Amino acid sequence: MSFIYNLPDEQLNPKQCETDSNALVIIGANGAGKSKLGAWIEQQDLENIHRIGAQRNLNFNENITLKSYSQAEDIVFWGTAEENQKNGKGYRWEWGKSYTTKLMNDFEDVLAALIALKNNENDNFVNQCKKAEETNNEKPHTPVTSIDKLSYIWNDVFPQRDLLIEDSKFYAFLQKNGKEMRYSANQMSDGERSVLYLASQVLCVPKNKILIIDEPEIHLHRSIMNRLWKALEKHRQDCLFIYITHDTQFAAMHGNADKIWIQDYDGEHWKFKKIEDNDLPEELLLDILGNRNNVLFVEGEKNSFDVQLYGALYPSYHIIPCGSCSQVIERTKVFNNNPSLHNCKVYGIIDRDYRSDYEIEKYKENNIFTLNVAEVENLFITEELIRLMAEHMGKEANTTFEEIKKYVIHTRFSHQIESQICQSVVAQIKYKLSCVDISKQNSEKAKASLETAFKSINYEQVSSNETEKFQKILSEQNYADVIKVFNEKGIAKSIGQYFNIDNSSYCTTVISLLNGSKHNDIVAALLPYFPTEIPR
Structure with missing residues (x-):
């Protein structure tokens, strides 16, 4: 019909x-x-x-x-x-x-x-x-x-209660604790x-x-x-x-x-x-169509700390958490490749992780940008925010920052540098492999493309480059460079002690102040670590 x-x-x-x-x-x-x-x-x-x-x-x-x-x-x-x-x-x-x-x-x-x-x-x-x-x-x-x-x-919608019509009156009827209960329809909930x-x-x-x-x-x-x-x-x-x-x-x-x-x-x-059939998740597509703001795809889940940070830094955007960085990348690309479906600008922000400068620049071609820290959790341990939080809590800013800097570099980063180098090498090789154009024409062409890719990847060279980069950052002890490459989510939850509060309370305290009296100050402290290409 x-x-x-x-x-x-x-x-x-x-x-x-x-x-x-x-x-x-x-x-x-x-x-x-x-x-x-x-x-x-x-x-x-x-x-x-x-x-x-x-x-x-x-x-x-x-x-x-x-x-x-x-x-x-x-x-x-x-x-x-x-x-x-x-x-x-x-x-x-x-x-x-x-x-x-x-x-x-x-x-x-x-x-x-x-x-x-x-x-x-x-x-x-x-x-x-x-x-x-x-x-x-x-x-x-x-x-x-x-x-x-x-x-x-009614029974489809409210299977736990019945609808009764007696003498032109409507009632809801249910059994509760072995007793029959009824109430008039005009006393029902909205x-x-x-x-x-x-x-x-x-x-x-x-x-x-x-x-x-x-x-x-x-x-x-x-x-x-x-x-x-x-x-x-x-x-x-x-x-x-x-x-x-x-x-x-x-x-x-x-x-x-x-x-x-x-x-x-x-x-x-x-x-x-x-809206015709397409390869976009329908609910996500409709969510974007249902708003008039520009869109920002981010990592994380709803109500997570990172999403709250993004919401504060980009208040005029429709923030959509995607979970993983791969989802941010995929969705940003798809929406930007289908401009006829929406009237808004679509951007993506991902953690820097172990990405090379070349990879970061390539993502910019698709409106995908990276933070200036290894991962979003490192925003909680930036020098500017540490000094701001120290002053707010009545601590001496220089002393507090130097203590945390020493802890981050000497206690955490230096002891994990070998594993950090290893993970960075793996990330570099994975990216190189992901860029290989493997032909779908036939198995022989696919095999040839893959063999060419393997020959083009020099593991020893990649390992040497990453080792040199990490060792240089460690020897120079530049704090901003350290948190730019150091992937360790737990650090932000381990520095509350330097402010005389529980370690687990530090991030929630920052978010509370961000949503309250220190909003402008915290935004100003974090802004240098966000991509300048995304207009605010």
Whole structure:
């Protein structure tokens, strides 16, 4: 089954689009005109499109005022049951004054419509049974009513509790500690009432409609959000669901849905693009499309010290932790090779590690830059930061720095220099091998390319060069040069003693001050160790 919907062209004329999926996700940053686009789509076919606005009043009376289905349906769909006020859904959207901002206050009408629909279904069943009796034919099977479907959906979303409908009243029902408990639907949590409202809306809408849902994630926890919409899509396969959202996880979880990214909106015209299949991680791609800031890929995990440091140094960037340096390199390259997918600048920052100057310069060609320390943890032990922290804690800055310098160079670096040289040699050779162009044409060419690569790598020369470099740095005892090549993550967690605090407290203290009274001072102390090529 395919569905037809309209999107505006450059002159705001409707352009027909077709999809084989019954879900379409329109995603964009805040202020990108998403809700206005949803309103525009609705206005192209008012009789066949039902839009659920983002502003929803989830309060209603315990006793539902019953109505006929046609009356309740008109109130839900058109905003009124009065024929002379239906034109253009003007009553529903206050005659164009609040297409995207009106607070929807139709919860009770939606429940009344669902009850009326169930009553119609039951009446129809009874009439069919009577007719079968009169003609001595087999009676029809008991129908699955709209209320039955609502209960199925509810159980999909909230498997630990049931939904009861008694005498036009809705209840949540559960067993706790061996006791049965029930509470009225108007006393439910925001999430429960939101599920009840949205599910009832979708189920009471007539067949073969387009449903536009603005901000489907409101009031819904991530653990239930996707379960709800998947269940509703399953029960209403006759309808096309158009979701308008900035929630990238919601969009990514709709793997089979078509996705439209709103790139820009000037107040009247939209610029948008359909997201086609690509080799980018979908959730990551959508995360970038959903923001308007430039992007900075970094190593580390969410909420780690290094990510917090990057966030402080680059406050106007969308910081995305990638875990490993290889992921930073790969993602930065891929996004910069697909500029048509985004409107932002994309950079990557990686640790210096054991990289050669040549390797570092090559990465710059792809907007990938390195720190001026071996690894991000070494930012905590830079001379400028040590002096700043010493002064803050009432210590003598020169003395404290000299003590830490001696500890880092003589106690740690000098005793690990052989292993540091070995790891640097291995890193240099690995990089040289990674640059080899191994042909995929056939095995003979691949073998020849690899043999040529092996011959071009002089292990003894690499080892000699790295040994000379490390020994020179050790003999000169230039502290900045030492932390530029010394890869040892544990050092930053071993110098708290020099400030008369626990070793484990030093980094957290720096982060606390960075987020507080010493923010500007710490940023100034660390800035010389960050790449100048990335504008702040």
